[in-house]
Amino acid sequence: MRTTTSRPADAPRTSTVVAALLRKELRVELRSFEAVPAMSLFSVTTFVLFHFALQRNALSGELASGVLWVTLLFAAVLGINRLFVADAEQGGFDGFLLSPAGRSALLYSKALTLLAYLIVLELVAVPGFALLLLQPALWPALPGLLAVLALGDLGIVVIGTLVGALAVRTSVRDLLGPMVSLPLLVPVLLCAARASSPVLASARAGALPLRWLLTLALYDLVFGLITFAVFDFLLED
């Protein structure tokens, strides 16, 4: 008698599958260093570019917030481009699709992987930014900044996983990734930049504007749901 659930009775638990996939991602990344070093290096180089382009030694408030977020966004796009490449090139999609594992497991593992990339990126980029371009001290601003980074990262992860999967099996994957993800990430940039500018202000640092954090959180939620709903359709051949 067939069960009414859409998975066979002996299908592995999603958490086990996600853990195994995550282990694979981290192993592959640690051995090939394809994404994270490039992202981190790129962010520092971009700060240098901004110094020369804006002709400023120190930034604060809105300008600082903007430069930080644009840099993070562009570095993230590098990561998004690499996210599914190993699977597309080494047959990982087929291997996964042939197994009875639930399809969302791949989504969760990729999203967590991208999040891990972003966290490592920020561990380099934020202190780098504080060192090179930020005028006010970083330490007092850190709690507020971390809150914004958390929600912003979530937005990048949600959009990035979707667009990464969309772009990887096209003939112009490296171009399509940024082209499609950047407009979708503008609201994230908008909310994150507005939220972090009072935190990075030079004169008495302002309070964290909840309105923008809330908007960002809502955006993350809506697109999280959309990504969850459509992801399976991207996996099929």
Next chain:
Amino acid sequence: MYGKRLRPLALTTFAALTLTLALAFFWAPNDADQGFLQKIFYIHVPLAIVTLCGFVYGGIAGIAHLRTRDSRWDMRSYVAIHLSLVFGVGVLVTGSIWAKGSWGVWWDWSEPTLVSFLLIMLLYATYQPLRFAIEDPERQARYASVFAITAGAFVPINFAIVRLSTAYLHPRVLGDISGNLPGRFQVVFYLSLVSIGLLWITLWRYEMTSKHARAQLRALRRLLAGDDDDIPAPRRSAVPVLTASARPAGEGGGVGSAR
């Protein structure tokens, strides 16, 4: 299926548009502040509304495609988005003209509609390149539907967020839709909205009919050739492929199935 009632539809649209233009120029009073230039509002705002609805419809057709796997839905989505892109350019152009006429600048960041539109157009401009970059027609349709759904959801959300962000500057909204408009303005505005809506629908149906006709022609050619061994490899294309099962049944003339 799409070819029926095209002519009466087209005539109605033409009539509605003519009436709108006539009323806009001769009947509606000139705006106290902006004078004659304000009349662009009758085109700009309805164009914007219709374009946004078109994009959202593209997303809905995308959902239908994913659920039914019927290539007709993909075609509907493609035509809707493609048409709305064209209308969207019109929105940006008319908005720019109005901004220049009213405030002396071609672009104004504090105008939320224009800014949202710029963003939406930048996103949808990637639709065709995305389709073109995927050779397998079935996968192309599926990925395009996923894009249409994501972008379709993005449209209203983006609008809300940009409006929120400009609310704290000094918004110079190009048009207070409905509500605050006095009598004659309202009549012409709604009439314009209806006519531009009709224009979109007419153009959409024309394009759908044309694509269907072309697909049926190709099917006929294949039938006559007897075997599809001789189909030359198709050039890469961003246009959806209407497959045999998608052909509307009982079409006048009895083309029959592709087999």
Next chain:
Amino acid sequence: MAVATTTTVQTCATLPHRLRSSRQRRPAARAGAAHPSAGRATLAALELRGLTRRYGERLALADVSVSVEDGQTLAVLGPNGAGKTTLLRLLATLLRPHAGEVSVLGHRLPEDGWAVRGRIGLLGHDPLLYRELSARENLQLYAALHGVAGDRVELLLRSVAMERRAQEPLRTLSRGMVQRVAVCRALLHDPELLLLDEPRANLDPAASELVEPLIGRESGRTRVIVSHDPVGAVAEADLVLGLVRGRVRVLATPAELDPESLVELYR
């Protein structure tokens, strides 16, 4: 060297028994014996009726009908572009049929694809393995994906004589060794149906022998083999399907098969 060979031969000799007995533990009985048809629509392992798959306006597979019983081997032959790989991927539930009926292991596709994943093993041109990971790590990943116990990984690695090089990243191994690991991957979950696309490509004769009890006729599994070697394929098949441009040109048992028709296929 001699010791290694002897050990290998011994392992080889006992392995089919060990592998076969693990399959006996399954609730569904195996090859030839009557099995409970609970939940199954038909008794045939594979049942295709009018299967059609399009690629845009062209037909990749057109009106393919064939029936394969449990434990039988179907050889699929044909020139390039005949649709052989498409057929295999379709049976593996990676592609959906556009028309016709497909029943794999008693379940209709694509609706019941979820019920047969994990009972099908695919061995194609692509080993489906990550080059940066070792053989063991790759197989452990697949074991987790399929919900299979870890000790099967070791069992299979030994059966293809890869246990000594199981720690090294796959990119350092030769193509033949990678293919052996791919065989392990395909068999990890003890599938009832094997879909093989030129399985012995890249394998030297010794490796071919090692792999034979796992994917050959004695394994007792239902098999679909795509091959470019008509003679070899027909020799081990119960049924031969010849495709040209997606259409069935030959469908016969090897006994009834007219050799001329095979030659015609490739003309």
